[in-house]
Amino acid sequence: MTNDLLGVINLGTEQGLFPEFTGHRNLASVPFSGRYRLIDFTLTNMITQNINQVGIFTLDKYRSLMDHLGSGKEWDLDRSQGGLHIFPPALKPDGEAYLGDLANFSMHREHFIRSKQPYVVITGSNVLTTIDYTDMLAHHKSMGADITLAYTTHEQKCGYCRPIRLGENDRVVGISERGFSPDDEYTYTETIIMSKNLFMRLVDEATSKGEYDLLDGVIRPQLHRLHVHGYHYVGKMQVIHSVLSYYNESMRLLRGEGIIYDFPHIYTKIKHEPPTRYLKGSKVNEALVANGCKIHGEVQNSILFRGVQVSKHARVKNSIISSKSIIEEGAVVENAILDKEVVVKRGQVIRGTIDEPIVIAKRTVV
Amino acid sequence: MKQEMVAMLLAGGEGKRLGPLTRKTAKPAVNFGGKYRIIDFPLSNCTNSGITTVGVLTQYEPLELNRYLGIGTAWDLDRRNGGLAILPPYQAQSGKNWYEGTANAIYRNLSYIDDYDPDYVLILSGDHIYKMDYEKMLEAHKEKQADVTISVMEVPWDEAPRFGILNTADDLRINEFEEKPEEPKSNLASMGIYIFNWNVLREHLIKDAEDETSSFDFGKNIIPNTLLQGLDVFAYKFKGYWKDVGTIQSLWEANMDLLEEEPPFDLYDPEWKIYSVNPNQTPQYIGKDACVEQSVINEGCHIEGEVQHSVLFYDVRVGEGSLVKDSVIMPGARIGKDVTIHRAIVASCAVIEDGATVGEPGGEIVVIEPHENIESGTVFKQRV
DSSP states (O other), X not given: OOOSEEEEEEOGGGTTSXXXXXXXXXXXXXXXXXXXXXXXHHHHHHHHTTXXXXXXXXXXXXXXXXXXXXXXXXXXXXXXXXXXXXXXXXXXXXXXXXXXXXXXXXXXXXXXHHOOOSEEEEEOSSEEEOOOHHHHHHHHHHTTOSEEEEEESSSOOOTTSOEEEEOGGGBEEEEOOSSOOTTOOEEEEEEEEEEHHHHHHHHHXXXXXXXXXXXXXXXXXXXXXSOEEEEEXXXXXXXXXXXXXXXXXXXXXXXXXXXXXXXXXXXXXXXXXXXXXXOTTOXXXXXXXXXTOEEXXXXXXXXXXXXXXXXTTOEEESOEEOTTOEEOTTOEEESEEEOTTOEEOTXXXXXXXXXXXXXXXXXXXX | OOOSEXXXXXXXXXXXXXXXXXXSSOXXXXXXXXXXXXXXXXXXXXXXXXXXXXXXXXXXXXXXXXXXXXXXXXXXXXXXXXXXXXXXXXXXXXXXXXXXXXXXXXXXXXXXXXXXXXXXXXXXXXXXXXXXXXXXXXXXXXXXXXXXXEEXXXXXXXXXXXXXXXXXXXXXXXXXXXXXXXXXXXXXXXXXXXXXXHHHHHHHHHHHHHOTTOOOOIIIIIHHHHXXXXXXXXXXXXXXXXXXXXXXXXXXXXXXXXXXXXXXXXXXOTTSOOOOOOOOOOOEEEOTTXXXXXXXXXXXXXXXXXXXXXXXXXXXXXXXXXXXESOEEOTTOEEOTTOEEESEEEOTTOEEOTTOEEOOTTSOOEEEOTTOEEOTTOEEXXXX
């Protein structure tokens, strides 16, 4: 079964978010939910719907992302036809970095020319949804729209999200700046479908005028001219853009409200970790635990990534512990987010609050 | 195309003594250790030893095993040159036959090996749990300038009569091979792992194939013949964990070994990873009133009850109020609420409904068959 959609994952709009965790990686490769990176969710959603050609447009700090994705094998995207394409940021002839995503699309326009799919679906990595792109495309075609944006009503009204206004027949009549006011009803879920030809025409027009942002520079100013349609998405949405949203969205997973159980499988890089060992005296409750962990102490309402060790008499509560971190004997970690390979020495205490979880940087020894 | 050493892995074993666990699958595909199948151990050993050409000989119930092996991706054996090849019996001009014995299985694939023009051939089986560096064994083989090297283990003297025993000189030269001797002269047991110089093995396989009285078996024919001929046959001493998991009892014991505080068999060595096909499961979830101790648990499990001293494979559910103790629960098994399980092997996708009781403390190991359904309230202590 072939698919008419070319997948585009645009990481350009996600720069600068959640700086506590993106010092050495981009947001797309931030670990989430015990064994995944944020990018895994969008990629999984695409491949489960038979989108078999996906381009990822990066702007910066993509080493970790490239390491994670490799040839795309784990997502079945190591194909001789289509498959995974990772695009480093295009540079100006003088070597200066470009400002935004539009220039990136423009410089890599050859990719779009070569691809055979007549439509593009453009999305990011930090708004997790299970949008049915195939259904959205069918809707797009049946409405005769130029552009279709997905929106949701009932989910969070977070400071990061962009409210949209809908007119008659779900026509999009306004797209606001980020940030929600109580009057706003609809949230844009950062997913767009349009024909490849229109997409390329818009990119070319806008770049020639010096615009650099697809949504603000191209779509928003032309709402009156183009038929931009809304597609109502009713599934779950999780948005990661800051320490607090990361923490709260992670904690939602523990209450069974997260998106991870809405996918039949989620694909990610394989680490070949053995199963997790629970030793005598371990006490674990309300925890999401990946493989390769060794737990001797107490874990409550927390997420442990692959290969975490919680030693005897150590206590982890309301926390997120990234892979290969070690909590030594008698140490206490509460309301905290630990990046990878952190060591909390014997008897040390790390304590944040629910409203202000403490973040410990990668490879810190406390 | 030349490879210095090619491994041939005998994976056609029926594993009769594993009863229901091998009714629909070959023994090498039997689950072990929360995540693995038996064949993962020799295959991971190959990869970790730098052996990249592995022929897997299949025969008995191969479908599940074939699907599992694929093109060897999980073990990094999807190679342009060599890699993993599944070698089932095939039809030829000389006729169509099943593999008639371990030696016959290799003999029938002479041309597969010839294609790689190897200096050495490593013969393995898919029956044991162990970690071994075959490269070190090859070094010993070269150092002794041997024709054949047989990997051996010291076993307790009183158990020696159950094994193929090798009697050696001080320099480990083997001068006698005795299959299950009543009065053993040595306690060095053959592990069924051999390195042959390819020209020597080739010649012996051809000769053996012409012998109508032969049972075409390495232990019974090939090894004794090389000794009779006075070839240089040496033992290679292996120290470490090595367990035949050919019976329900030994399979259960080997799983329980993993639960020791310092397990005799370490799955957690980053320098010697055991590879397996990934089932892409979410992390395990341990519920609010759950209690988990002394256990090995894999991804995709969802536990609301109590799990004590047990091994749980991926995607197992344990409902509220249930107790799982001293047991092995294989992939996809569903354990309802208020269930009690003691000393059991619950095979994959079995369903234990609410309130059922399986096994008993101190009792025989009970096996619940794949896809078996134990109805609500049933007390199932022993299979009659």
